[in-house]
Amino acid sequence: MMAKTARxxxxxxxxxxxxxxxxxxLATRIRAIPRMVRAVVRGDYAGLGKGKLALLGLGVVYLVSPFDVVPDFLALIGVADDFGVLLWLVAALLGESGRYVQHEHQVIEGHLEER
Incomplete structure (x- = not known):
């Protein structure tokens, strides 16, 4: 019950x-995700560490993997763990991509002010 409330x-x-x-x-955040990942990998965006990026990647792998910690055939429990990971992943990606978009705007404004 506690996990359901947290989700x-x-x-x-x-x-x-x-x-x-x-x-x-929402659409702006979704489109920013690939740019954000590239910026983190290149070291151009410090707002998201490579460790957290790796954790997000593991979340994606867990969702697309045919192997589960809790098998899906166990009534609702098996689906609930996938849903929990999906919800965490979406929340983390949308939140972080929103911060990244704001970071991009600050960088652009900084370059305009330098001129």
Missing amino acids: AAAAWRTYREVTRPGSPK
């Missing part, structure tokens, strides 16, 4: 962050 709270926080006035919109 609902995480989903609510993500929704509020994405819909906050002045915040990057």
